[in-house]
Amino acid sequence: MRQLLLDLPAEKPQTLESFVVGAHAELTQLLQRIARGQANGLDECFVYIWGEAGSGKTHLLQALAAAPNALYVPGDIEKDIAHDVLNYRTGTNLYLIDDCDQLKPEAQIAAFALFNQVREQGGCMVTAGKVAPAALTLREDLRTRLGWGLIYQLHGLSDAEKIEALTHAATARGLTLSPGVLPYLITHFARDMRSLSALLDALDQYSLETKRPITLPLLRELLQRND
Numbered sequence: 211m212r213q214l215l216l217d218l219p220a221e222k223p224q225t226l227e228s229f230v231v232g233a234h235a236e237l238t239q240l241l242q243r244i245a246r247g248q249a250n251g252l253d254e255c256f257v258y259i260w261g262e263a264g265s266g267k268t269h270l271l272q273a274l275a276a277a278p279n280a281l282y283v284p285g286d287i288e289k290d291i292a293h294d295v296l297n298y299r300t301g302t303n304l305y306l307i308d309d310c311d312q313l314k315p316e317a318q319i320a321a322f323a324l325f326n327q328v329r330e331q332g333g334c335m336v337t338a339g340k341v342a343p344a345a346l347t348l349r350e351d352l353r354t355r356l357g358w359g360l361i362y363q364l365h366g367l368s369d370a371e372k373i374e375a376l377t378h379a380a381t382a383r384g385l386t387l388s389p390g391v392l393p394y395l396i397t398h399f400a401r402d403m404r405s406l407s408a409l410l411d412a413l414d415q416y417s418l419e420t421k422r423p424i425t426l427p428l429l430r431e432l433l434q435r436n437d
Contacts, residue, residue, distance in 0.1 A: 224272040230367060230375040230403055237362045241270060244304065244334050245277040255334040256325075256359025258310075260342050264402030265364035267338040271306045274336060285309025285339075289316040296320035298327035303334065310339040310356060311346055322352040335359075372396050372403065376410060385414055388425040395429060 226245065231238050240254060249255045259267050275282035281302050283295055286309065296307075296317060305328060307313075307321060328335050339346060343357035367375065373392045380387050391413075399409055416432050417424045 223276065224269045225276070226270070226273045229266060229269055229273065230371065232367050232371055233365060234362070237364075238270075240360070241274060241336070244336065245274055247277075247303065249334050252329070253360055256329075257334075257336045258343055258356050258359060258361045259336070259338040259364060260340065260361070261364030262340065262366060264404070265366050266403070267364060268308055269404065271308045271336060271338055274304065274306055277304055280304040280306060282306045283308065285312035285317075287313075287317050289314045292317035292320045296324045298324055298331060298333075303332065305333065305335045307335070307337045310337050310348065311341060313348065313352075315349070318349050318352050322349070322355060325352070325355045367403065369393075369396055372401075372406065375403065376406060379407060379410060383414065385410075385424060388423065390426045391424060391429050394426055398433065 226238060226242055229238060237259070240249075240257065243249055244254070244257070259270060261267055271282060274280060279302050281295075281299075281304070283306065285307065287295060292314065293316065297320070305324060310321075313321060325335060337356055339356075342363070343353055343361065346353045346356065348356075373396065376392050376395070377387070395406065395409065399406065413424055413429060413432060417428060420428070422428055
């Protein structure tokens with residue numbers, strides 16, 4: 211599969227509305243309530259999301275980061291700033307920790323303390339990782355905490371669902387795609403939706419530059435420019 215090596219347009223901000231829901235309607239509805247500050251009870255305030263790379267975990271957490279008083283923390287945060295960043299703070303009521311499986315020992319200690327502070331003093335915490343909490347290779351107290359709340363597994367979209375989502379995105383932008391463009395795209399390019407959506411943007415731009423319709427030959431030509 212060809213990777214995302216093209217000079218693509220700048221990535222658009224992630225939103226809950228742009229997430230392809232698929233079989234995850236319950237999760238997206240919950241996250242919408244959390245973003246609005248309407249989580250119901252302690253259980254809904256602690257959510258762990260897991261799934262393979264490209265399933266949409268980071269999309270969801272970055273979308274939540276746009277909510278008022280939210281803090282997004284990547285899992286690869288440097289150890290020398292972990293305690294300062296992963297710190298309970300007045301005015302912040304939504305804490306988002308991505309890629310928990312990548313947390314360094316110092317960040318794990320800080321995340322454990324933050325979890326307890328959120329539980330005691332109020333707020334919500336949404337975390338994400340590649341595997342379920344029970345399979346995380348983290349310190350036991352943090353691993354246990356991450357499994358306390360609601361746990362959701364993200365499943366990748368089928369090819370048919372990807373084509374449906376990309377068709378909807380193209381229609382919303384007024385793009386006309388020739389038959390065969392999307393089936394070829396999802397079998398000859400990176401398969402995650404972020405990369406596919408970015409290439410659709412690039413294809414639109416290339417179509418405007420060349421003043422040609424979006425056809426399979428145009429798509430092949432765009433991909434071959436990077437060979």
